[in-house]
Amino acid sequence: xxxxxxxxxxxxxxxxxxxxxxxxxxFLRGAAAAGGAAVGAAAGALPAVAAGNPENQPPNIPExxxxxxxxxxxxPYGAPSPFEKEVVRRSVPWLTATPESAINFAPLGELHGTxxxxxxxxxxxHGGAPDxxxxxxxxxxxxxxxxxxxxxxxxxxxxxxxxxxxxLECPANGGMEWKGAQMVGVQFTHGMLSNCxxxxxxxxxxxxxxxxxxxxxxxxxxxxxxxAMTRSIPIEKAMDDTLLVYAMNGxxxxxxxxxxxxxxxxxxxxxxxxxxxxxxxLGDQPWHHREETSxxxxxxxxxxxxxxxxxxxxxxxxxxxxxxxxxAFGAGRYxxxxxxxxxxxxxxxxxxxxDGGNNWRTAELQSPVLSKAVTRFRLPWRWDxxxxxxxxxxxxxxxxxxxxxxxLRAARGVxxxxxxxxxxxxxITPKGEVDNVQVS
Amino acid sequence: MFRCLRRASALALALAALLSAGTVDAQTxxxxxxxxxxxxxxxxxWDIDVDALGRGLPPGKxxxxxxxxLYMTHCAGCHGEFGEGAGRYPEVAGxxxxxxxxDPRKTVGSYWPYAPPLFDYIRRAMPFPSPQSLSDxxxxxxxxxxxxxxxxxxxxxxxxxxxxxxxxxxxxxGFVPGGDPRPDARNEACMKNCRSEPLRVTSDLAQRLGxxxxxxxx
Numbered sequence: 001x002x003x004x005x006x007x008x009x010x011x012x013x014x015x016x017x018x019x020x021x022x023x024x025x026x027f028l029r030g031a032a033a034a035g036g037a038a039v040g041a042a043a044g045a046l047p048a049v050a051a052g053n054p055e056n057q058p059p060n061i062p063e064x065x066x067x068x069x070x071x072x073x074x075x076p077y078g079a080p081s082p083f084e085k086e087v088v089r090r091s092v093p094w095l096t097a098t099p100e101s102a103i104n105f106a107p108l109g110e111l112h113g114t115x116x117x118x119x120x121x122x123x124x125x126h127g128g129a130p131d132x133x134x135x136x137x138x139x140x141x142x143x144x145x146x147x148x149x150x151x152x153x154x155x156x157x158x159x160x161x162x163x164x165x166x167x168l169e170c171p172a173n174g175g176m177e178w179k180g181a182q183m184v185g186v187q188f189t190h191g192m193l194s195n196c197x198x199x200x201x202x203x204x205x206x207x208x209x210x211x212x213x214x215x216x217x218x219x220x221x222x223x224x225x226x227x228a229m230t231r232s233i234p235i236e237k238a239m240d241d242t243l244l245v246y247a248m249n250g251x252x253x254x255x256x257x258x259x260x261x262x263x264x265x266x267x268x269x270x271x272x273x274x275x276x277x278x279x280x281x282l283g284d285q286p287w288h289h290r291e292e293t294s295x296x297x298x299x300x301x302x303x304x305x306x307x308x309x310x311x312x313x314x315x316x317x318x319x320x321x322x323x324x325x326x327x328a329f330g331a332g333r334y335x336x337x338x339x340x341x342x343x344x345x346x347x348x349x350x351x352x353x354x355d356g357g358n359n360w361r362t363a364e365l366q367s368p369v370l371s372k373a374v375t376r377f378r379l380p381w382r383w384d385x386x387x388x389x390x391x392x393x394x395x396x397x398x399x400x401x402x403x404x405x406x407x408l409r410a411a412r413g414v415x416x417x418x419x420x421x422x423x424x425x426x427x428i429t430p431k432g433e434v435d436n437v438q439v440s
Numbered sequence: 441m442f443r444c445l446r447r448a449s450a451l452a453l454a455l456a457a458l459l460s461a462g463t464v465d466a467q468t469x470x471x472x473x474x475x476x477x478x479x480x481x482x483x484x485x486w487d488i489d490v491d492a493l494g495r496g497l498p499p500g501k502x503x504x505x506x507x508x509x510l511y512m513t514h515c516a517g518c519h520g521e522f523g524e525g526a527g528r529y530p531e532v533a534g535x536x537x538x539x540x541x542x543d544p545r546k547t548v549g550s551y552w553p554y555a556p557p558l559f560d561y562i563r564r565a566m567p568f569p570s571p572q573s574l575s576d577x578x579x580x581x582x583x584x585x586x587x588x589x590x591x592x593x594x595x596x597x598x599x600x601x602x603x604x605x606x607x608x609x610x611x612x613x614g615f616v617p618g619g620d621p622r623p624d625a626r627n628e629a630c631m632k633n634c635r636s637e638p639l640r641v642t643s644d645l646a647q648r649l650g651x652x653x654x655x656x657x658x
Contacts, residue, residue, distance in 0.1 A: 090653055097518070097528035101568070127565060140478050140486055150478040158474050180643035184652040209471055220489055226571050228564035230489060279486055288492035288554050290561040294546060297615065303540030305551075307615045313622060351629060356639040360631045389639065395629055403625035411625040415544050419622075427644065438643035 080119075086110070089120055090187060095176075100128035101227070103170060105191025108317070108339065109324035114366070114374045115165075116194035118249050123256045124170050124192070124270060126291075127226030132276050134260040137224065139244075143281035146211030153260045157246060159201035164243060164266070165373045167195040167341045169312050171269035171296060171418040178414040181436045186322035189424065189436060190315075193341070195374035198264045200245030203238050207280070212239075216282035220289075221263055224278035231272040231296075232286035233265065237310070241266050241372075244277070267343030267372035268310040269418070271296050301413025312343035314402050315421035316350055316377070316394035327432030331385030336363070341374045342396035349395040350377040356389030356425070356439055357404075363392070383428070389439060390426045405438055488572075490560035494605025497556060501600035502581025504588045510578055511585045514567045523547070523589040533589035536610060549590025553615055555607035559583045580604070 056062035080087065089104040096102040103124040106116055123129065134153045142148035173192035176182050183189050207219075212235070219238050223229040233242070243264040246253060253259040258275025265272045271291060286292065286308070298306040318338035321327050327334060336354070340347045346369050351360040363377035377392070394402045403411075405422040427435040490496040512521065520526050523533025535545030548558060563579050565571050574582070584599040592607060593599070646652070 086655055090655075092651075092653055094528070094651065097530075098568070127568070127571065138482075140483060141475075142478055142483050142487070148478040148483060149475040150482060151475040155474045159472060181646040182649055182651060184646050188652055205472075209473075209475060222486075222489070226565070226568075228488070228571065230560075230564070281487070281489065283491070285491065285493075287489060287557065287560075289489070289557050290565075293553055293557065293615075294548075294551060299539060299544055299546070300616070301540065303544070303614070305539075305615050306620065309620045309622065311620065311622065349629075351631070356635075358633060358635040358639070360629075360634070393627075393629065400623055401627040401629050403627040407625040407627055415542075423627075427641070435644060436646040437641050440640045440642045 084110075087120070089122065090191075092176075092183075092188060101126045103172070103192060105187045106194050107187045107324075108191050108193065108319050109186045109322040111319070114195050114339070114376050115249060116196055118196070118251065118254050118257070121168075121194040121196065121248070121254070121257055122170065122192050125225065125227070125256070125275075126229055129256040130225050130276060131255050132224060132259060137260050137276075137278070139261060139277060139279070141206065141210040141280045141282075143219070143283050144213040144216035145207075145282055146213065147209075149210050151206070153246065156201060156206070156244060156261060159205055161199055162202055162243065163197055163199040164241075164264070165195065165197045165370050166264055166266045167193060167312075167372065167374045168264070168270050168273060169193045169315075169341070169343075171271065171309075171312065173315075174420040174422075174424075175417045177436075177438070178409075178416065178420055181438045184323050184436055186317060186319055186324065190317045190339075192270070193339070193374070195341070196248045197250070198243055198245040199247035199250075200243045200261075200264070203242040203244045203263070204240075206244055207238065207282075210282075212282060215284050218283050218286050220279075220281045220283060220287050221272070221274040221277060222279040222281070223258070223274050224276040229271075229274055229291065230287065230289045231274060231291055232283075232289065232308075233263075233272055235282070237265060237268070265310075267312060267345075269296065269312055272310060296418060298412065298416035298418050300416065306416075309419060312341070313419065313421045314340070314342035314344065314347070314394045314396040314400050316340035316347075316392040316402060317424045318352070318390055318392050318426060321390070321428070321432075321434045322426060323434045323436060326434050327383055327428060330432065331383055334381050334383055336379045336381050336390065338363075338377055338392050339374050340365075340377055340392070340394040341372075342394065342398075342400070343372055344400065345371045345397040347375040347394055348397045350375075351393045351395075352377070352379045352381075353391045353393070354381055354388055357391050357423070360393065383432075385430060387430055388428050389437070390428060391423050393423050406440055488560075488564055490556045490563075492554040492557060494556040494601060497559060497601035497604060498576045499601070500576040500580055501598055502577050502579070502584055503598045504581075504584045504593055504595055506578075507581035507583070507585025507588070510574075510582050514574070515582065515586075518568065523586065532586055536590075539611070539614065547590065548586055549592060549610060551611050551614070552609055553612050555583075555587065555592075555609055556604055558586065559604060 087107050087110040091104040104122055106120050106122045137153055139151045170192035217235050218232050220230055220232055245264050246261055261277045262275040263273050263277055298309055318336055320337040336352055340350045350363045352363050353360045363379040366376040369375050402423055408422045425437050425439050427437045518526055518529035519532045525531030532548050535547040535550035538545045559579055562582055580599045584593055587593040
């Protein structure tokens, strides 16, 4: 088959079947990039079912059945299928001045289950992600301690290890939408969220090694990056469930997640989970550093600001359908699915409304339901093909009920930037497209 | 065989010594003894933090006048000659009186509650492409100049540890005391006929705004 034929192969049936929805040139580019095979992952709100290349479909024998595949020496560290190239983190260039002090978003609409793959964990850096040499990296523990200590990464790995699944969420998640619906896509409305199995040592064990003086009430955690990121953390949280970790999802931390050492402060805003951790200093008061005064504080409508609002309150979002995953099969049966999480503990219940919040049904929760971790919910639904509005509402084990956007605005105004955890609304159009809207 | 036994008994003695030492300090028992003592020199090299009270400020000083030239060299490219900010870079001056408005401007002068952490932040993270490259005197001078841009210092002022710790920032009382007041928004988990009024779409411009980045295939 010539290159030309390869490229043309899938185009003709596609153009016949769906020419109104597809831009032909865009599809040609995509087909060429994928070597002429069917392109499943296309741009924007396209149907989930592409026509593909009939030559690879029954009753024909596909190309990959008639030649050898990759050998075991070809991919010593595996990568996703080339057909999944749209499943990537994305950033919003206008959001920040530079791409080094910036954030990107996990493609929540493309993910399954609850664990975020390491290459898709959202990134938030304030001075870029350094490649820290673990041989030279040190953690110093000092301040109000009996014995100032310095640890190598190997020292930290000697301590009793523990693995815990926890979500990590930037408190600015959803922050672009305080004043109105702005972003098209669950990746951008909720993608500052990830959920991993973290392995390390309880921070209390490491602090006990240094011996905490009674007057120590806070600790300052500091990174080794170009921002030398610092946050003050109350000693109670540090001694409770905070972890000093070196691994995520079974392998070493990724550079962009703080390799070789970072804090995991379960349920608390992402920024306090200091990456590339180089120093812990115990003190009697918080430091009031830039990232806990100028940033990561919540400005109220009266011009005063809240500080040290650490906990990520219960939140949820429907990831199927979503703007990236429209209803592609017309009226009929679908599974609504999404994610719920709470920084205060376990998700107790998730309710879903398919009529814009008038009536609610309780969704099934995928077990295990873990504390301060993402829980997936599911609910079968029969769509009648008409416009409607989908919402999800999380309840956590403290009895907290995820609020509406109106309730949040009444309490805080629209300029607090952080901690927007309101019930999210997707509008379903008669075509099955999904819009991000806000309702009252 | 005997050699092995001798080794084992030596090990037992060493263990016993460790355990008896542990009884001196109750905490010692729980300790693993990993890591080693950090030397004063090691700590001094990394101990760069300054807190809200100015604890941690180093010796040295800098003037507003010296700071102006340094600011123009190292800072103005991003933060603007008058602290107004260039492009998406943060503005560092102005904004007083805007915090309760529809368009609050959070700057050093309008928002920061304490002055010493400004020195801390410049020392640890600025200039953005080359942090931890300025001398303490230079950082004092730039700190002084940024405070002068906010009318907190006068043109002929000189800043050192004592002077910086004494500054009361305009927004010193702008932060709500008493910790996190949440949960502050209360919802009820109504299940049936929850709407007293028909649904009203309050915002649906996302598609038309066109501010969402395109996917890589576009």
